[in-house]
Amino acid sequence: MKRRRRHGWLPVILNALGQPETSTAVGELVDAFELPPVEIWEKTAGAPVRQVRRLLFDSGGEIVLHNDAVAAVLLHLLPTGNATRGVHLAHWIAGSRNDASLDDLAKALRSPARTAPEAMPYFSVDGGYLQPTFKPGHPWRKKGGLLRVTITPTNPGRTALPKDDDCPTCRRLLVRNDDFRGGVDVDATIRELTSNQAVGLLTEDATRVRLADLRPLYDSGLMERVESQLTCKSCKRIICFTLARDSAPTFDYYTWSAAVMRPRDPIPPVEQWGDAARIVQAEDELHYVDHARSGWFLLSRRADLYLDARYSYSGIIDDSVLIRLDESECEAYRTGGRDYLSDLAMRMHNSSPFQEKSPYYARDLYRGPDGTRYRREVSAAVADHTWMAERRRNAADRQR
Numbered sequence: 001m002k003r004r005r006r007h008g009w010l011p012v013i014l015n016a017l018g019q020p021e022t023s024t025a026v027g028e029l030v031d032a033f034e035l036p037p038v039e040i041w042e043k044t045a046g047a048p049v050r051q052v053r054r055l056l057f058d059s060g061g062e063i064v065l066h067n068d069a070v071a072a073v074l075l076h077l078l079p080t081g082n083a084t085r086g087v088h089l090a091h092w093i094a095g096s097r098n099d100a101s102l103d104d105l106a107k108a109l110r111s112p113a114r115t116a117p118e119a120m121p122y123f124s125v126d127g128g129y130l131q132p133t134f135k136p137g138h139p140w141r142k143k144g145g146l147l148r149v150t151i152t153p154t155n156p157g158r159t160a161l162p163k164d165d166d167c168p169t170c171r172r173l174l175v176r177n178d179d180f181r182g183g184v185d186v187d188a189t190i191r192e193l194t195s196n197q198a199v200g201l202l203t204e205d206a207t208r209v210r211l212a213d214l215r216p217l218y219d220s221g222l223m224e225r226v227e228s229q230l231t232c233k234s235c236k237r238i239i240c241f242t243l244a245r246d247s248a249p250t251f252d253y254y255t256w257s258a259a260v261m262r263p264r265d266p267i268p269p270v271e272q273w274g275d276a277a278r279i280v281q282a283e284d285e286l287h288y289v290d291h292a293r294s295g296w297f298l299l300s301r302r303a304d305l306y307l308d309a310r311y312s313y314s315g316i317i318d319d320s321v322l323i324r325l326d327e328s329e330c331e332a333y334r335t336g337g338r339d340y341l342s343d344l345a346m347r348m349h350n351s352s353p354f355q356e357k358s359p360y361y362a363r364d365l366y367r368g369p370d371g372t373r374y375r376r377e378v379s380a381a382v383a384d385h386t387w388m389a390e391r392r393r394n395a396a397d398r399q400r
Ligand SMILES: [Zn+2]
Pocket: 164, 167, 168, 169, 170, 171, 232, 233, 234, 235, 236, 237
């Protein structure tokens, strides 16, 4: 124990990760946090159901168990809940201080900070992961804003943090009812998700099945699995609600990196599953026509053609511009085909369409008042043809 003390007590935490509450390793950690806990709560999350148990200690330590295995240990630096104290970080991580910046932590842990898309930086140390949380808006490189350190057995870049099980915005969206398969009331859950989306607390991923289409697509029996993905405004986790033909519905929370790699089956033509109103609605949507890899997408809406052309500038700007083809461009496409579109896309790129002097600047629908809607519509229309779709298919092939 003396050796541990000299290097900090972090190994006591790392040993407890993944262990049941009755294990010696967790017993040792609980002793270090000083008994008894000042707050204990138990909840259920997701489907299939996960039992979440949290123990908060007066010392500022906290243990989160999922189905009786330690899923996270939190070191709160400031008093939280019923705890009257915060931890002394140097006690756990030798060489660190409570006002540590990200670089200070890297030095103390002798490990570089790693990053993942849409996730806070984290450290990988001896089989566990440490993720610092700073005050909102506090620069990580500056001292003084550290609030807590979360230690997990799973990579926080890929697995949503158990801490967020407590998110007030999204923790109660799943409607349980034992009368239904898997204990999930699908229609009530869809209603709950829809009303939260309507007030802006959740954002639907346009490249997945829309919430409004989830039930009709599932009922049609045309798809093995139908999944909607929604991002929580507060905790940024992504809820994946999945209805499968041969198994019970699932509902769980993911990081962006994990959600984006989940399988996405192509959606059959709306005429095969939508009602009359939905079919009419689809006529007004953008439809994929063709694309050139990392170059352009051609889309149509009724008689109109739209070109989404990618452009970049000095490695700083990498974006795309969307124009509706005018009459002469449509005519040139009819005679010149894909070659014409590649030429046009190249001209658009060379014109620096992010500058007003470009003739495409004023035509860029992404810059117009409906820009956000256009981006969402284009993403949805091209979802099966992007590099991400390709990556996902390759990953699925490798698993087969
Ligand atoms: Zn949330």
